[in-house]
Amino acid sequence: MPGGRVALRFERRLAHPREKVWRALTETAQLRVWFVEVLDYDRCRLDFAPGAELAFVADGMPTGHGTVTAYDPPALLEYTWAGEVLRWELASDREGCRLTFTNVVDDPDTAAAVTTGWQTGLDRLSSHLDG
Numbered sequence: 001m002p003g004g005r006v007a008l009r010f011e012r013r014l015a016h017p018r019e020k021v022w023r024a025l026t027e028t029a030q031l032r033v034w035f036v037e038v039l040d041y042d043r044c045r046l047d048f049a050p051g052a053e054l055a056f057v058a059d060g061m062p063t064g065h066g067t068v069t070a071y072d073p074p075a076l077l078e079y080t081w082a083g084e085v086l087r088w089e090l091a092s093d094r095e096g097c098r099l100t101f102t103n104v105v106d107d108p109d110t111a112a113a114v115t116t117g118w119q120t121g122l123d124r125l126s127s128h129l130d131g
Contacts, residue, residue, distance in 0.1 A: 001104065006111040010101045012122055016129045018090040018097045022074035024129060025088050034124035036117075048077060056081055099125075 001007055014021055024030045026048045032041045038058040045055040050071045056064035070078035070087070078087040085104035090097050103118060105111050 004107055006105050006108055008103045008105065008111055008115060008118065010099075010118060010122055012099045012101075012126065013093070013095065013097075014099055014126060014129060015096040018074040018092055021090055021097055021099060021129065022077075024125060025077055026073075030128065034121060034128045036121070048079070054079055054081070 024034065026046075028041050028044070028046050031046065036056075036058075038061070040057045040059060043055075043057040045053070048054075048068055048071065050068060052068040054066040054068065056066065064082035066080040066082065068077070068079045069085075070076050075090055076088070078085065080086075083106065085102070087100075087102040087104075089100040089102075091100070099122075101118070101122065103114065105114060
């Protein structure tokens with residue numbers, strides 16, 4: 001990518017309709033269960049809507065700011081977080097939906113550092129959706 005940036009791409013087939021997965025991606029109560037563990041969800045501002053300003057708050061760390069850059073429920077959510085881009089795409093299929101998650105980071109070292117965390121998070125998302 002331009003500027004040495006790196007795009008990590010993950011795909012998961014989920015046995016759930018897009019609408020259910022969308023809620024898990026956008027509702028704070030559900031994000032608490034599977035998304036980034038270090039966030040203080042009571043102090044974060046995660047009201048996803050077109051152009052919304054976001055705040056990612058964690059104890060002992062600077063607040064990460066972001067903006068919703070694409071919003072098309074229940075198919076597409078994209079936002080920035082402290083300079084990174086997080087893009088969530090949901091496509092229906094016969095068995096539920098396919099989730100494609102792309103995280104654009106600054107460099108290969110950052111990509112290597114976050115890959116395992118995202119794999120774990122997506123596993124947690126699958127488990128959460130499965131109940």
